[in-house]
Amino acid sequence: MKKIAVLGSTGSIGTQTLEVVRENSDMQVTALTAGHNIDLLEKQAREFHPRLVALQDEEGAKTLAVRLADTDIQVLSGMDGLMAAAVEETADIVVTAVVGMIGIRPTIAAIEAGKDIALANKETLVTAGHLIMPLAAEKGVRILPVDSEHSAVFQSINGEAGNKIDKILLTASGGPFRGWTREQMKQVRLEDALKHPNWAMGHKITIDSSTMVNKGLEVMEARWLFGVEMDDVQVVIQPQSVIHSMVQFEDGAVIAQLGVPDMKLPIQYALLYPERRTMPGPRLDFWSLSSINFETPDFENFPGLSMAYEAGKKGGTMPTVFNAANEWAVAAFLKRKIGYLEITDIIGEAMAHHRWKENPCLEEILQTEAETYSYIESKY
Numbered sequence: 001m002k003k004i005a006v007l008g009s010t011g012s013i014g015t016q017t018l019e020v021v022r023e024n025s026d027m028q029v030t031a032l033t034a035g036h037n038i039d040l041l042e043k044q045a046r047e048f049h050p051r052l053v054a055l056q057d058e059e060g061a062k063t064l065a066v067r068l069a070d071t072d073i074q075v076l077s078g079m080d081g082l083m084a085a086a087v088e089e090t091a092d093i094v095v096t097a098v099v100g101m102i103g104i105r106p107t108i109a110a111i112e113a114g115k116d117i118a119l120a121n122k123e124t125l126v127t128a129g130h131l132i133m134p135l136a137a138e139k140g141v142r143i144l145p146v147d148s149e150h151s152a153v154f155q156s157i158n159g160e161a162g163n164k165i166d167k168i169l170l171t172a173s174g175g176p177f178r179g180w181t182r183e184q185m186k187q188v189r190l191e192d193a194l195k196h197p198n199w200a201m202g203h204k205i206t207i208d209s210s211t212m213v214n215k216g217l218e219v220m221e222a223r224w225l226f227g228v229e230m231d232d233v234q235v236v237i238q239p240q241s242v243i244h245s246m247v248q249f250e251d252g253a254v255i256a257q258l259g260v261p262d263m264k265l266p267i268q269y270a271l272l273y274p275e276r277r278t279m280p281g282p283r284l285d286f287w288s289l290s291s292i293n294f295e296t297p298d299f300e301n302f303p304g305l306s307m308a309y310e311a312g313k314k315g316g317t318m319p320t321v322f323n324a325a326n327e328w329a330v331a332a333f334l335k336r337k338i339g340y341l342e343i344t345d346i347i348g349e350a351m352a353h354h355r356w357k358e359n360p361c362l363e364e365i366l367q368t369e370a371e372t373y374s375y376i377e378s379k380y
Helices: 012-022 038-048 058-067 078-086 101-112 123-139 148-157 203-211 213-225 264-272 303-314 318-334 342-353 362-379
Strands: 002-007 027-034 052-055 074-077 093-096 116-119 143-145 165-172 233-237 243-249 254-258
Touching: 002 012, 002 078, 002 101, 002 264, 012 027, 012 038, 012 093, 012 264, 027 038, 027 078, 038 052, 038 058, 052 058, 052 078, 058 074, 058 078, 074 078, 078 101, 093 101, 093 264, 101 116, 101 123, 101 318, 101 362, 116 123, 116 264, 123 143, 123 213, 123 318, 123 362, 143 148, 143 264, 148 165, 148 213, 148 243, 148 254, 148 264, 165 213, 203 213, 203 318, 203 342, 213 233, 213 303, 213 318, 213 342, 303 318, 303 342, 318 342, 318 362, 342 362
Parallel strands: 002 027, 002 093, 027 052, 052 074, 093 116, 116 143, 165 233
Antiparallel strands: 165 243, 243 254
């Protein structure tokens, strides 16, 4: 029986993880956490009967505890609840599907408790990869990627141990504004940016995909996951989202992972690795697939991608500034407080203002996040 804790169970990755659990009778949920969605978390708790659940919202947790009083499920709140779920003693693997840097502390706690990590919280490695990867190696913990692109790379290098990676080719759809100029994007509305052409995702990651910031975060994440340099990760626009990513080896051979755009595949692969198991759903039909196209990314009109490379190469606290500024800006855009193009403008301003530190500890990373927020709020 594979026992699973899901951090962020009411979001896009979390709900799809639970769909995978429904389809596999030898999986069991031991802990669930959410931000504020009391109704859905209660429904999930009653269906999957975890040992504990946690809400970020303390008052909401009190309400949930009353609702679940007829069960033996423990109800917790805040960071303490998130940490308790991450180290739940019976769990074999922790799915880190929370959004943002809030995922760092519970991920570290889960690793220290010897839990394998199904990683969907990219901020953890973007901002603290220099802490996370050595700790996982020390504890003998597997970091199994859930992002479709990183899962594709992971699958492509499976069985290639000892062979040198020449280049990781990280694919991107290009988002809803592929081919647009910044002049054309001046009038982009929230509704426009939330219409991803291929994937159904949460609001935050959908906006990040439209600005190409998400791909920049994935480049930084890939650097840590696969032990390569930033320049060894090349972004390739592949509009159909059929090739999820590729790896080029030193002999010139390129191995790719292909499939329909369905997040349940990388989720199930991470949960069951190294086993592959039947999964219901559509299959890639090469007879009806007329073509697969490739394009060069547009760094000029999508500066978030070039700034991500800059931040990743600089390292230290700069990736935290990039990530925190983007989180602030996307939240403001979702509330219609800033314009679309201001998202990347804000990231650039924050990076230019920052006083860089080379090798930050966890507290310095979190302090950098707070300082970045404070700086942006003083200007907007």
